[in-house]
Amino acid sequence: MAAPMPTSHLRRAVRRSATVALVGMVGCARPTRPTPTVAPAEEDRTAAPARSPTSVAALCDEPPRAYAVIRDGRTIERAVRFCAGRTARGYALVHQLWPTDAQVPDHELWVFVGRSGRFKGAELRRSGIVGTERAPVTIDFRATKRGLERTLHGDRTIVAEPLPDGSSPWVLTRHAIGLRAWMIRLGVGAAAPGAPQVTYAPETGEVLEVSFEFESTATGVVARSPTATLHFVGDPRAGWDDLVLDRVDGPQGRTLYRAEPIEEAASVLPHVPEPTYTLPADLAVEPVRIDGEGAPTLAGEFVRRRDLRARRTCGAVFASGSGPQDRYGFVPGTSIDVGSHEITDAIARAGCIVLRFDDRGTGESQRGPKDVGYFDEVEDVRRAVATLARHPRVDPRRVVLVGHSLGGTTAILLGDEPVARGQRPAALVLMATTGRNLRSVIEDQVRALYADDPERLEAKLAETRRIHETIVRGETPPPNVAPAARWMREVFSVDPLAELRRVRAPVLVLQGGKDFQVHPERDFGPLRAAVEAPTPPPGRAVLFEGLDHLFKPEPGVSTVGHYGDLSRRVAPEVVETIVAFLREEARVLPD
8 A cells, every 4th residue: 555645744854763683794884083063052054045956976976974873972873875886776875874883784775866866766775694583685665657666575565655746755764864964965855945855764664754944054054954953064155065964963952963984885785685594503514525427516514413422313315496506595696595404404403414415506516517407406416315325423224305396306206216225215305396297387387477367378378388398309499498408308207296106215295385386286185195095105294374385484475576585484383393204203313
C-alpha cells in the first residue's frame, strides 16, 4: 500500500530511529582533530539572500567529511559523507553511520542523483553476519512515475507517492546530516521560501517534511527549523558552492552534530550482501584436498565435534544442488545462503565426521574443463565419499549421503555403490529432491513462470520441448543453451525413482510445502510412496508445510529473491528430524 502524501506541518529535522544491524569487518575511517566551531552567541545574523545552488560535480570534488553524533556531551556515533563518483544510476552521494570504536558501519546509504541534482534512487546497505539475528541486506529504492518504489528480496512496493512536481521524496536514514546539508546546497528545500525537504525514512516507513529559514552570519549561513539549526561556514558571497556544514544545534543550543574532517573515505559495504560463516566454538575443522585422475582437485574440510572421543565414528558427505556453491552453501556473487552449513554443523555436532567441499570452480576448488557433464559432478561426490571413507576415524560401514535438490539425485545414484571394502552407504537423506525426470520439472517451472500469460505459455512450452528433444538426440541446440547441452543430456537420462529402488539403506525424504522448484505432490509424492512401501528401500518421508526449497520459513509466496534474505535460517525442526533419523533409524550415530 502506498504511503499517504506528507502533511504540510513541520516534522522533526533530525530524529533517532531503530538501530540497524552491526557486524562484519571492513576498514574504518580515521577521524582527525575537530574543526573549530563558532559559538552561536558570537554570530552576526542577517536575512540571507537567495543563493544559487551548487552543482553535483562540485559536491563530488569535495573531500570526505565526518560528523560526530553528540549526545549528553559525548560522541556516540560518527556519520561520514562522501561522493563515490558517477555510476550507471547517476552520481552516488554516500552516507555511512559508524558506531564509536566499530570496525564496520552500522549502515550505508547510497543516494543517486542526476547532473541537475534530481533524486533518482537509493540503496540502503546494512551490514551483518550469518549466524546471528542480524543479517546483511540491500534495499533498493527507485523514483518512478507512481512514486518511490522499494525493492526488498525481489518484492516491489510503492512506499511514497510522487510530489506535486512529479519528483520523488529523497531517501534519508538516521543521522544522514551530511546528505541533508548537500540537499540544501543543491537547492532542495532552499530554492524558495517555505519550500520543504521531503524525505522517506526507511527505518520507520515515514514520509517527513522539513522547512528551513536561512540567515547570513559573519562566518557563513544558518539554516533554521523548529527542531534544529544547521551552521554552514564559508564565503557567504559565493552562493552555496563555498558553504560547508560545520555543526548542527538543537532547540536549546546544544550541539547535536560536529564536523570532524577525515583523511579519506571509508571502505564501502558490498552492493550485494555477502553471507559469511563463523565456525561454532564446539566444532573443529581439518582441511582436505580431494584428488582424482584427470579431474580437478577439490578443496574441502572435515568437520567434527571438538571433544569427539570415539576412535571410529560415522561419516557424512553433503552433495549440493545444481549451480555453483561453496562448502558452506553460499552461491558466489549473490546473497544466497542455501543453509547447508547449518545441516553439516548439526550432523557433526551429533557425532559424525562430515566432509563438505567447494564445487568445482568455486571457492578453493579447481575449475577443470569447461565442458562439464552431470556425471562429472556425480564423480566429484563419488571422490568425496572415497576420501571420507579413508579417514582414519571414520567407520566405512557408517557413511551417510546427504543431498539437497539435484544433490539428492546424486545421492540416489551413489546409494547402491560400494563406499569401501564392499560396504555401501548406511543411509541417505534426500532434501527437496525431484521424483521425476528433470525435463518434466523444467516444464513445470515454465508453467509457473508464464501462468498469467496463456498465449506465451504455450509458445514457451513448445520451445522448451523442442530444445530438450534436440539435446536428447545429440543434435546442436541453440547457442544460448549449447554450453549446457552435455550436462542436460546426461541429467535427462536419469530416472530417480528407478534408481531409488536399487537402494537398500534407510532413506529419509524431506520436502518443503512452499517449494516452487520441486513439487510437493508430483515430486515428493512418488518418493514418499517409494520409501513407505513394503519393498526396499526402507525409510520415511516428512513434509514441512511452511518451508521453502531451502527449508526456511516462508510466510508468503516463495521466490528466488527471498533466497537472498540472510535473516532466514533453516528451520530447527528439519535439523532435529535429520539427527533423529540418523540416531533412531539409520543407527549410525555414536552412543
